[in-house]
Amino acid sequence: MYWSFDLTPTQGVVDHLAATVILALSATPLRLVQQKDSQPRMSESQQPQASQRFQVHLFVTCLADLFRPSIAFNSIALLEEAGCDVTVPMSQTCCGQPGYNTGDYEATVPLAKQFIATFEGADYVVAPSGSCAGMITHHYPRILEGQWHERALDLAARTFELTQFLSEVAGLKRPIEQRSDVGSVTYHDSCAGLRELGIQTQPRHLLNTLCRADLKEMERTDVCCGFGGTFCAKMPELSANMASDKLEMAQASGATTLAGGDLGCLMNLAGRAKREGIEIEVRHIAELLAGDLATPAIGESSQS
Amino acid sequence: MTISSNDFIAQSVVALQEAERLRTRKELGKHMPALRTRAVEEFGDFEGLREHVANVRQHALDNLDYYLPQFEQQAIDNGNQVHYARTGAELNDLVLSICQRHNARKIAKGKSMVTEETELNHHLERAGLEVVETDLGEYIIQQAGETPSHIVGPALHKPEAEIRELFLDKHPLGPRELEDPPAMVEEARSVLREHFLSADVGIVGANALIAENGYSLLVTNEGNGDLCANLPNILIVCTTMERVLPRARDAAALVRLLTRSTTGQSISCYTSYYSGPRRQDDIDGPLETHYVLLDNKRSDILASDYKDMLQCMRCGACLNHCPVYIGAGGHAYGSVYQGPMGSVLTPLLSSLEESHTLPSACTTCGRCAEVCPANIPLPDLLRDLRHDESRSKLGSGRWRVSMKLHAWVSQHPRLYQLLTGLGVRTLHRMGRRRGGFSRLPFASGWTQERDFPAPQKDTFMHQYRKQAAQDE
Numbered sequence: 001m002y003w004s005f006d007l008t009p010t011q012g013v014v015d016h017l018a019a020t021v022i023l024a025l026s027a028t029p030l031r032l033v034q035q036k037d038s039q040p041r042m043s044e045s046q047q048p049q050a051s052q053r054f055q056v057h058l059f060v061t062c063l064a065d066l067f068r069p070s071i072a073f074n075s076i077a078l079l080e081e082a083g084c085d086v087t088v089p090m091s092q093t094c095c096g097q098p099g100y101n102t103g104d105y106e107a108t109v110p111l112a113k114q115f116i117a118t119f120e121g122a123d124y125v126v127a128p129s130g131s132c133a134g135m136i137t138h139h140y141p142r143i144l145e146g147q148w149h150e151r152a153l154d155l156a157a158r159t160f161e162l163t164q165f166l167s168e169v170a171g172l173k174r175p176i177e178q179r180s181d182v183g184s185v186t187y188h189d190s191c192a193g194l195r196e197l198g199i200q201t202q203p204r205h206l207l208n209t210l211c212r213a214d215l216k217e218m219e220r221t222d223v224c225c226g227f228g229g230t231f232c233a234k235m236p237e238l239s240a241n242m243a244s245d246k247l248e249m250a251q252a253s254g255a256t257t258l259a260g261g262d263l264g265c266l267m268n269l270a271g272r273a274k275r276e277g278i279e280i281e282v283r284h285i286a287e288l289l290a291g292d293l294a295t296p297a298i299g300e301s302s303q304s
Numbered sequence: 305m306t307i308s309s310n311d312f313i314a315q316s317v318v319a320l321q322e323a324e325r326l327r328t329r330k331e332l333g334k335h336m337p338a339l340r341t342r343a344v345e346e347f348g349d350f351e352g353l354r355e356h357v358a359n360v361r362q363h364a365l366d367n368l369d370y371y372l373p374q375f376e377q378q379a380i381d382n383g384n385q386v387h388y389a390r391t392g393a394e395l396n397d398l399v400l401s402i403c404q405r406h407n408a409r410k411i412a413k414g415k416s417m418v419t420e421e422t423e424l425n426h427h428l429e430r431a432g433l434e435v436v437e438t439d440l441g442e443y444i445i446q447q448a449g450e451t452p453s454h455i456v457g458p459a460l461h462k463p464e465a466e467i468r469e470l471f472l473d474k475h476p477l478g479p480r481e482l483e484d485p486p487a488m489v490e491e492a493r494s495v496l497r498e499h500f501l502s503a504d505v506g507i508v509g510a511n512a513l514i515a516e517n518g519y520s521l522l523v524t525n526e527g528n529g530d531l532c533a534n535l536p537n538i539l540i541v542c543t544t545m546e547r548v549l550p551r552a553r554d555a556a557a558l559v560r561l562l563t564r565s566t567t568g569q570s571i572s573c574y575t576s577y578y579s580g581p582r583r584q585d586d587i588d589g590p591l592e593t594h595y596v597l598l599d600n601k602r603s604d605i606l607a608s609d610y611k612d613m614l615q616c617m618r619c620g621a622c623l624n625h626c627p628v629y630i631g632a633g634g635h636a637y638g639s640v641y642q643g644p645m646g647s648v649l650t651p652l653l654s655s656l657e658e659s660h661t662l663p664s665a666c667t668t669c670g671r672c673a674e675v676c677p678a679n680i681p682l683p684d685l686l687r688d689l690r691h692d693e694s695r696s697k698l699g700s701g702r703w704r705v706s707m708k709l710h711a712w713v714s715q716h717p718r719l720y721q722l723l724t725g726l727g728v729r730t731l732h733r734m735g736r737r738r739g740g741f742s743r744l745p746f747a748s749g750w751t752q753e754r755d756f757p758a759p760q761k762d763t764f765m766h767q768y769r770k771q772a773a774q775d776e
Contacts, residue, residue, distance in 0.1 A: 060764050066728050067757065069764035088768055093714040093721075099707045101668060103690025107711035114715060142684075191669035220334070224627050228667025230703070233749030235665065237317045240753035241631045242667075245330070271754030274740055299757035301739040302732075 054084040054170060057122035059115075059136075059159075061129045062094040063263040064284075068298065071263060074290035075128045075162055082170035089118050095135045101229045105143050112140045116151050124169065125159040128286050129262050130193020133161040138196050161193055162286060163202040163261060174210045180291035182207070184214040186255035187285075188246065188269070189221050190262035203261060203285050210289050218253035227268040243272035250280060257281045257297075259288055270299035309638035309650055309659035316632035316665075325461055329630045332460065336624035339568025340675065347564060357561055358679040360554050361615050364515075365606060371515040371548045372597075378518025379595055382580035386595045388545075392422030395598045399424060399507065399540055400431055402594055406538055408433065408504035414522070414529035415439035416509030417455055417618055418542050418598055420640040421653065424507075436499040438528040440492055447474045453634030455641060456566055456620035461633060464488075496528070506532035506590065508578075510543040511562065511617070512555040513595075519579050520547075520595070521555045523563060523572035530576050539590035541578065544598045546606070546614040552577075558617065561677035565619040605652050610685055613648050615678035622672035622682060628665050637662060644672040644682040651689055660698040663689035725766050728759045735759070 056079050064071040072088075079086045096111030115136065119125045127133045136159045140152035166172045185207060193199035207213040226232060226242025247269060250258045258273075258280050260266050270282035281297035296302050320326060344350045364371050376386045389395035395418075403411065411433055419425070425435045425446070437446040441459035445452060447470055452458030459467070468482045475495055482488050508529050510520040520541050522529045533539050549555050555577075563569045582589035605614055623629045623643030634642040639650040639659070647662035668683040676682060693699050694707075713720050735741050735758025743751050750756055761767075 062724075065764040066724055067759040069760050069762070069767055072764045072768075090765065090769065091717040093717050094710070096711065096714070099711050101687060101690075102703060102707055103663075103687060103692070103694035104704070104707045104711070105691050105694075107708055111711055111714055191667070191671070195670040195674060222671065224667045224669035224671065226627070226667065228669065231664070231667045233747070234703075235313055235316065235628075236749050236753045237320055238628055238631045238665075239667075241320055242627045243754065245627075267757050268754065270757050271740065271750070274755040274757075275742070275753065295760075296739065299740045299755060302736045302758070302760065 054079075054082070055087070055123040056084040056126050056165075057087045057089055057119050057124070059092060059095070059119065059125055059127040059132060060088065061127055061132045061263070063267070064128060067267065068263055068284065070292060070295045071128050071284045071286050074284075074286040074292050075126070077290050078162070078166060078172065078286060079126065079170070081174075082166055082172035084124075084170060087122070092118055095132050097131065097135050098229060100135065100139060100143070109143055112144055112152065113148060116140070116148070116155050119159075120151060120155050123158065124165065125155065126162055126165045127159070128162040128284065129264075130161045130190050130197055130199055131262050131264065133159055133164075134192040134196035161197055161199055161261065163206055163289075164197060164199055166289075167202040167205055172206070172210065179210060179212050180293075181212045182288045182291070182293065183257055184216055184255040185257045185259050185288065186216050186218045186250050186253040187221065188218075188225060188250070188258060188260040188265060190260055190265045191224050193261050194222060199261065203259070206285070206289055207259075211291065213288070214255075216253040216255040218249040218255070220249060225265045225269055227262075227265045229264065232268055239268070240272060243268055244276065247273055247276070247278050247280065251278060255280075257283055257288070259283050259285050261285050263298075266298050270297070274299050309654070310661045311638060312632070312636050312661045312665050315636035315638065319633035319636050320631060322633075324463055325633060326631070328460070328463065329633060332624060333627070333630035336568070336621075337675070340565060340621060340624070341568075343564040343568040343570060346570070347560070350561075350564070353557060353561060354677055354679055357554070357557050357677070358615060360549065360557070361678070364548055364550055364554075365546060365611065365614055368545065368548065368606070371550055372545055374515040375513050375518055375548050378515065379513075379580065380518070382518045383583075384518065384580045384593045384595055386597065389596055389598045390600070392598065392600050395419075395422045395542060395596050395600075396424050396427035398596050399542065400428060400433075402538065402540060403428065403433060403505050404431070406504060406592075408538065410434045410436065410499065410503045411505045411507055412500055412503035412532045412536060413437050413442070414506070414508035414524065414532040415442050415458075416507065416542055417640060418509055418544055419507065420452060421600065422542075422598065424542070436496070436503070438496050438499065438526075438532055439524070440489065440526060440528075443492060443496065444470065447471075451635065452640055453642065454620060454623055455618055455643075455645070456623075461635065500528075500531045500535050503532070503536045505538040505540060506534075506536040507540045507542060508532050510541050510547055512558055513543065513548045514550075514552050514555050514577075515548055516551050517579070519552070519555075519577045521559070522576050522578065523559060523574065524576075525567070525569075525573040527574045530574055533576070533578055534589055537591045539578070539581075539593045540596060541594065542596045542598065544600070544602055546602055562617050562619050565617075565621040565675065565677040601653055608652075609688060610648065610652055612678075612680050613645075613652065613685060615680055616645050616649070617678055618645075619677055621675045621677065625671045625675050626666075627669070627671075628667065632665065637665075644686070645680075648680075648682060648685045648689065656689065656692055656696065656698060660689075660693045663687075663693065664699070721763065721765050725763050728763050729761070732759050732761050736761070 060072045076086050096108040099107040137156040144152045225246045226239035232239040437443045444459040453461040512521040563572045581593045626643045629643035641649045651659045663686045666686050672682045740755040740757045
C-alpha cells in the first residue's frame with residue numbers, strides 16, 4: 001500500500017496551481033523534421049578551443065529541481081568529467097512550458113525573457129531534458145519578437161540537451177576500467193528530444209561508451225508515453241492507456257531498467273508501473289551514465 | 305450528429321472501455337505506420353517530393369485568384385458546369401436542384417468527405433431521394449446509420465461480426481452464411497452493382513482539380529468512384545476550392561505522396577481523371593457534368609494563421625500515427641474529421657466554442673507532423689488554437705488561473721524557491737517510505753491513473769545552496 005492522502009475532494013485554484021507546477025512540464029512540442037537542420041548552431045570558429053574548458057550554465061529544469069535533484073547532481077558530475085566549468089544560475093525557475101503548451105503565450109513571454117536574461121551570459125546552456133531544451137531552442141524564437149527574438153535565436157544556438165552536449169560538443173569518453181555495469185536498459189525516446197532536437201543515437205552511444213549496458217530496444221520506441229504536460233492531468237484515461245502500452249513494450253524488451261531523458265515522461269511511466277504492479281526500474285539517463293544506481297529508482301522507497 | 309466535440313473526454317473514456325474496438329485500433333496503429341514507413345523507404349527521396357508538392361500547393365493557394373478562374377474556364381470549355389457554394393447549405397441546395405431538374409430518384413455516391421461535412425445525404429433524403437453510398441466502408445456505416453470513425457476507413461470501428469449481422473439484416477437475400485470477409489465483400493459488390501446501373505445521378509469527390517486542363521483527379525481502391533462517374537447520366541463532383549493545382553504533373557506528384565501516406569501503396573488501384581461529359585465518339589460517360597466547389601470558411605482559413613491546414617490532402621496518416629486517436633477512436637471527436645487534422649479543422653470549420661476541447665486532445669508529440677505528406681505543423685496549429693481558446697477564455701477557468709499564477713510565481717525566484725522548497729520537503733517526508741502516493745488531493749488528475757513518485761529529500765536549489773555554503 002502506498003501512502004494514501006485523502007483530504008477534501010474539491011479542487012480549488014491552489015490545487016490546480018500545485019498540480020500545474022508538478023505536472024505541467026510538457027514533454028512534447030514539435031517542429032517539422034527537416035527544420036532540424038535550420039536550428040542555429042555555432043560555427044567552428046565560435047567554438048572554444050580544445051585547450052579551453054567549456055563554460056556551461058546548467059538549466060536544472062523545474063521537475064528535476066523539485067522531484068529528482070539527483071538528475072542535476074549527476075549532470076554536473078558528467079559535465080565536470082567532460083572538462084566543463086559548471087555554473088548553476090541561482091535565479092532560474094521554470095522555462096514556461098506549462099503555460100505555453102496550454103496556449104497562454106502571454107504568460108510565457110515574461111518567463112522566456114527572464115530565462116534569456118538569466119542564461120545569455122553562458123557559453124553553453126545544458127539541460128537534462130529534451131523538452132526544456134526544445135522549448136528554448138524552438139519555441140522561444142516562435143513567441144518572441146524584435147530584439148528578443150534575436151536574443152532567443154542567439155541563446156538557442158548555445159543551448160543543448162545533456163546527452164547531445166556530452167556526445168556532440170564535449171565528446172566525453174571514459175576508460176573501459178571506469179565503466180560501471182548498469183544492467184539491461186531499454187531507452188524511451190521522449191518526443192520533444194527526438195523530433196525537435198534529433199536525439200536518438202546520443203543517449204545510446206553514451207550508454208555504450210560510458211557504461212557497461214546491455215541495451216535492449218523496445219518496439220516502437222518513438223511513440224509518445226502519454227505524459228504530454230497538462231495532457232496527463234486533463235485526459236488521464238487516454239494518457240494512462242498510452243503509458244500502459246509503452247510499459248508493455250518496455251517489459252517485452254526484457255530490460256530491467258527503463259531509461260529516458262525527460263523526467264516528466266519518466267514520472268508518468270514510473271507512476272503507472274507502480275499502479276499496475278509492473279516491475280521495472282525507471283531512471284533518468286544522467287543517473288545511469290554517472291553510474292549512480294545507489295539512488296532509488298523513480299517512485300521507489302528512499303528508506304531501506 | 306449527436307455527439308458534441310466538446311464531449312471528447314467523456315466519449316474517449318467510453319471508447320477505451322470497448323475492448324474489441326480498442327484492440328482493432330491498436331492493430332491499426334501498429335500496421336498502418338509500418339506500411340507507410342516501408343512505402344516511404346522504398347520510394348527514396350520522399351522528403352524531397354513532400355517539399356516539392358508543399359511548395360506547389362502553397363503557390364497555388366497564394367495564387368488561387370489566378371488558378372481557380374483558370375480551372376473554371378478550362379472546365380467550362382470541356383463542357384462542364386461550374387458552381388460555387390459559400391456554405392454547406394448552399395452546396396446541398398445546389399446539388400438537390402440539379403437532381404430535381406433531372407427528376408432524379410436515385411443517387412450513387414462515391415466517397416466524399418466534403419459531402420459528409422455538409423451532411424448532403426440527409427438533405428437529399430429529406431427531399432425524397434434515395435442515396436446509396438458505394439464505397440464499402442461508407443456503405444456499411446450508411447446501412448448501420450452511423451458516422452465515419454476515420455476519414456479514410458469510415459467503418460474501421462465495425463467488427464466483422466457486426467458487419468455480417470448488418471448485411472444479413474439489410475440485404476433481403478434469404479438464409480446464407482457470409483462466413484468470411486470475402487463473402488461479405490462479394491455480396492456488397494453484387495448489391496451495389498444494381499444501384500450503379502439504376503442510379504440517375506452520380507456524386508463523387510475529388511483529390512485534385514487541375515487548372516491547366518480543367519480535369520479532376522480521383523483515387524479509389526474499389527473502382528466505385530468510376531462507376532458513379534460513368535454509369536449515371538448526370539455526374540456531380542463535389543469538392544473544395546483548395547484542391548486546385550496548376551498542372552497535371554502536380555496531380556501526379558500529389559498521388560505519389562497521397563497513396564503512400566494513406567495505405568502504403570505506391571499507387572491506388574484506380575487513379576482517374578475526369579474531363580467532362582461524354583463526347584461524340586465516347587462509348588460511355590455522363591451526359592451532363594457539374595462541379596460544385598465549396599468554400600465553407602476556407603477563404604477565412606486562407607486569410608488566417610491557419611492557412612497551412614488547407615494543404616491537408618485527407619490521407620489519414622496523422623490519425624494512424626496518433627496515439628490519442630488510437631485510444632479515443634474517431635467517434636469521440638464528434639466530427640467527420642478526426643485525429644490531429646480533425647482537431648485543427650473542426651474548430652476552424654465550425655467554431656472554437658463548439659469544439660475547444662479538441663486542440664487539447666494532443667500530447668504535441670509531433671508524430672503526426674513527422675508523417676504528414678503536406679508538411680502541416682499540426683502540433684503548432686493545435687497549440688495556437690489553445691492560444692485562441694485561452695484568449696477567449698473558453699476552457700477551464702481553473703487551469704487558466706493556475707497557469708497565470710504559476711507564471712507569476714516563476715517570475716519571483718525567491719518566492720518560487722520558498723514555496724517549492726516547502727512543498728517538496730513536506731511531500732518527501734510523507735512519501736519517502738513508500739516511494740510514492742496513490743492519492744494526492746491536489747493532483748487527482750494524475751493519481752486517478754498512476755501513483756505520484758515522491759520527491760527526493762529537498763529541492764536541488766536548496767541542496768546546492770547549502771552545499772555551496774559548506775564548501776566556503
